[in-house]
Amino acid sequence: MFEWNTLARQGKARAGEFATPHGILKTPVFAPVGTQATVKSLTPAQLEDLGASLVLSNTYHLFLRPGDELVAEMGGLHQFMQWKGPMLTDSGGFQVFSLSEIRKIDEDGVSFKSHIDGSMKRLSPEISMQIQENLGADIIMAFDECSDPTHSEITQAAMRRTHAWLLRCQKAKKRADQALFGIVQGGVNDQLREESASFVSSLDLPGHAIGGLSVGESKTDMYRTLDVVNAILPENKPRYLMGVGTTQDLIEGVLRGVDIFDCVLPTRLARHNTAMTRYSRLNLQNACYSRDENPIDPQCSCYTCQCFSRAYIRHLINAKEMLAATLLSIHNLHTLISLAAEMRQAILAGSFESYARDALQKIHENKKPEKVK
């Protein structure tokens, strides 16, 4: 269990397999995010049709509601939300960052003011492990401190705390059927990243994650940091770049040896009326689509593009119909899931270098889908 096999390699890019109790992850892979035990606006059947393999959920949110013990009583997260494939739960570490207004950090852990009812809640490495064991995902994440990458003193303190917490997570973890991934922090500081990657690599964990990126830093910083970290993380373990989510970042990530991605972007953009296409974005709310008979992308094979026009989707958006969110979520997730699958095929076929170069060039040109009519 939790064996990582590299099937092919091209440059730093890899195609691999990671066995979990709920199936084999074929990488590179993009994972949709289902924070509250649901990928917003989609049913598990729709996710399956999309070819989704790994789905994320969230410790902090499920801890607050409905409660991890309730989920355990209901048979665990897989049974509860009826997702049969591999699952990953985030530890609540990102909420340390995103809910910074209503939390307080100390060496032992973090106290949050619940965003739901204002009551104080406590999260620590041990509590996060306990919650994630109750939830029962295949991959569980170490409780880390994701911090603003631009303040280097804060970043250093956060990184050191993240390391100390990782040791505690490892110690507190009891279930053997869950893989604990450690998280590399260190902001955009190369020395800190090296220190963090070395430390995390030394613990013999089944997989490694890169956190604290795509939180406002420049692309240059992000890609350089990936280079620094992946030069240290061992080749024989999966690498998970947390929270990354644009087509460009997926390609740049795979080029640098990343295997797993997750992001809220496709589903959030979908609810905010924006379609992600291979090389650009389309705001379907724009007036220019009101009489556009084309699908979002005539080249796209997703359900939405097989059936519906831009004009119809724009109508749904303007009428505030929730089907708009569903159709756009299907399309956006398809874009990233199929991109990851194509990259995998290209690596296996030995054509990834030219595939990536061509795709990045078109992204750089912001190439819109070609219309048929």
Added chain:
RNA sequence: GGACGGUUACCCAAGUGGCCAACGGGGUCUGACUGUAAAUCAGAUGGCAGGAGCCUUCGGAGGUUCGAAUCCUUCACCGUCCA
């Protein structure tokens, strides 16, 4: 025929002498979104410039005033009531 009340920007609707190009809401348009406090948030919405600049507006016409969406006269239309 008479008595009141009303007519404000795409729609609804505030404003009853200067702080009014005119509150607010809707609609419309545009932008943002990367381990989800996000079916959210921000901006624009008379015209032209596109920094705090100019021009044309508050049913029509005329008038009072230094100054009018706001006061007066008159016309038109709408509503309620009385004949």
